[in-house]
Amino acid sequence: MKFVIAIVQDYDSDRLLRAITDRGLRATKISSTGGFLRMGNATVFIGVEDQRVAETIDIIRRNCESRVEVQLDATSPEYVEWFPAGMHEVTVGGAVVFIVPVERMVQLRREDGQT
Ligand code: 2BA
Ligand code: 2BA
Numbered sequence: 228m229k230f231v232i233a234i235v236q237d238y239d240s241d242r243l244l245r246a247i248t249d250r251g252l253r254a255t256k257i258s259s260t261g262g263f264l265r266m267g268n269a270t271v272f273i274g275v276e277d278q279r280v281a282e283t284i285d286i287i288r289r290n291c292e293s294r295v296e297v298q299l300d301a302t303s304p305e306y307v308e309w310f311p312a313g314m315h316e317v318t319v320g321g322a323v324v325f326i327v328p329v330e331r332m333v334q335l336r337r338e339d340g341q342t
Contacts, residue, residue: 228329229280231273234259235291235322240269243290247273252283264317274332284324293321 235243240256247254252275259270275283296319 228274228276228332230327230329231275231280231283231287232325232327233271233273233287233291233322234261234324235269235271235287236320237267237269239291239320239322240271243271243287246286246290247271247283250282250286252279252286264319274329280326287322287324291320291322293318295319 233243237258244254244256252273254271254273257270257272259268260266261268271287273283295316297316
């Protein structure tokens with residue numbers, strides 16, 4: 228089993244979760260923040276059998292689009308109006324994916340009647 232950790236744009240995350248669960252895979256989404264842009268993104272955890280990792284990556288690729296956004300240079304916000312150089316383009320979207328081996332997955336449920 229592998230734990231696929233996908234950092235995606237919040238914008239893409241609902242579509243991604245729908246595509247994952249439509250295929251019978253399971254996922255958990257956590258709201259996160261990028262260290263560089265300090266903007267909200269989403270981290271999606273997907274625990275998946277080894278033979279479905281390639282399919283999972285393919286689902287992520289097809290549901291998370293790259294796009295270019297214009298960002299204000301955080302170091303000179305007060306000059307942006309006069310100096311367009313205070314703005315720059317950053318490619319956002321797509322996904323950053325980590326694939327981590329899972330030693331064990333355990334589901335703990337309390338049986339009816341158990342105290
Ligand atoms: P952020 O850290 O907000 O980064 C957003 C985008 O800004 C990055 O896109 C990259 O294009 C650019 N960027 C980031 N750090 C930079 C730097 N030091 N110098 C120049 N440009 C920089 P992505 O690379 O696609 O990353 C998207 C988000 O994925 C990141 O948001 C961060 O939340 C996460 N991420 C990327 N690499 C990571 C890593 N090695 N470990 C943990 N999280 C990572
Ligand atoms: P949810 O995804 O909201 O799922 C809630 C419950 O719905 C699940 O309970 C399961 O009984 C059912 N379920 C989920 N996906 C299904 C599917 N594709 N087909 C049929 N039934 C489905 P749990 O299995 O106890 O999972 C509880 C929560 O743990 C999940 O919430 C999810 O956030 C997380 N989770 C479970 N398995 C995961 C995995 N392999 N990777 C990542 N997160 C997982």
